Amino acid sequence: xxxxxxxxxxxxxxxxxxxxxxxxxxxxxxxxxxxxxxxxxxxxxxxxxxxxxxxxxxxxxxxxxxxxxxxxxxxxxxxxxxxxxxxxxxxxxxxxxxxxxxxxxxxxxxxxxxxxxxxxxxxxxxxxxxxxxx
Amino acid sequence: xxxxxxxxxxxxxxxxxxxxxxxxxxxxxxxxxxxxxxxxxxxxxxxxxxxxxxxxxxxxxxxxxxxxxxxxxxxxxxxxxxxxxxxxxxxxxxxxxxxxxxxxxxxxxxxxxxxxxxxxxxxxxxxxxxxxxx
Numbered sequence: 001x002x003x004x005x006x007x008x009x010x011x012x013x014x015x016x017x018x019x020x021x022x023x024x025x026x027x028x029x030x031x032x033x034x035x036x037x038x039x040x041x042x043x044x045x046x047x048x049x050x051x052x053x054x055x056x057x058x059x060x061x062x063x064x065x066x067x068x069x070x071x072x073x074x075x076x077x078x079x080x081x082x083x084x085x086x087x088x089x090x091x092x093x094x095x096x097x098x099x100x101x102x103x104x105x106x107x108x109x110x111x112x113x114x115x116x117x118x119x120x121x122x123x124x125x126x127x128x129x130x131x132x133x134x
Numbered sequence: 135x136x137x138x139x140x141x142x143x144x145x146x147x148x149x150x151x152x153x154x155x156x157x158x159x160x161x162x163x164x165x166x167x168x169x170x171x172x173x174x175x176x177x178x179x180x181x182x183x184x185x186x187x188x189x190x191x192x193x194x195x196x197x198x199x200x201x202x203x204x205x206x207x208x209x210x211x212x213x214x215x216x217x218x219x220x221x222x223x224x225x226x227x228x229x230x231x232x233x234x235x236x237x238x239x240x241x242x243x244x245x246x247x248x249x250x251x252x253x254x255x256x257x258x259x260x261x262x263x264x265x266x267x268x
Contacts, residue, residue: 098157
């Protein structure tokens with residue numbers, strides 16, 4: 001049986017990275033591990049690790065990106081919840097068998113080799129859930 | 135210096151607890167640790183622990199509760215992010231000194247003795263952040 005092991009990260013969409021870091025890094029005191037441009041997603045991402053899980057701030061760098069459209073429609077706030085799974089292919093098969101609606105029918109592979117897939121909010125109670133096999 | 139230690143939980147507002155559990159418990163395979171009525175909040179809460187952090191599903195049990203109003207306005211989805219802190223009073227002092235807007239000016243005490251306080255989404259990039267001293 002494939003198993004969910006942990007929360008990997010919570011992603012937050014933000015309008016203004018510096019203003020958001022003024023809260024998460026400067027006021028709350030989290031460590032900014034990395035601030036990375038992700039041209040493929042037309043976005044900039046800040047990684048703020050905590051014990052066990054990470055907070056990721058995502059800011060669109062272009063108006064025509066998916067994340068910019070989300071921001072225009074929904075405003076700032078939590079965007080998705082990423083869960084670690086030990087067997088992503090097995091988990092996706094299990095979800096399909098329970099009629100859970102998947103956004104990606106097959107796991108995708110990130111630049112760093114991690115495999116991931118998204119589950120549609122329609123099946124989760126409104127949460128965009130990402131699965132991550134690390 | 136007060137320090138944020140971990141994500142304690144991610145709270146999700148749901149319309150229909152059984153339908154949501156069909157995803158989180160039955161399809162994803164998380165363990166339902168407890169399903170509790172919280173009359174003071176006019177809500178029902180499901181606790182689904184993972185390594186390190188917990189997912190909490192919150193369903194209003196009355197139309198005049200705060201959570202019902204949130205649900206009517208925003209729909210289902212992630213509601214707040216709870217962070218563990220070792221010194222909540224110190225952290226709140228630090229946040230005030232950085233002009234972060236707090237919802238609770240002083241820490242509140244839950245029925246189980248935990249001290250908590252909320253930070254206003256206006257200061258966090260749209261996320262309702264709860265601090266928890268466990």
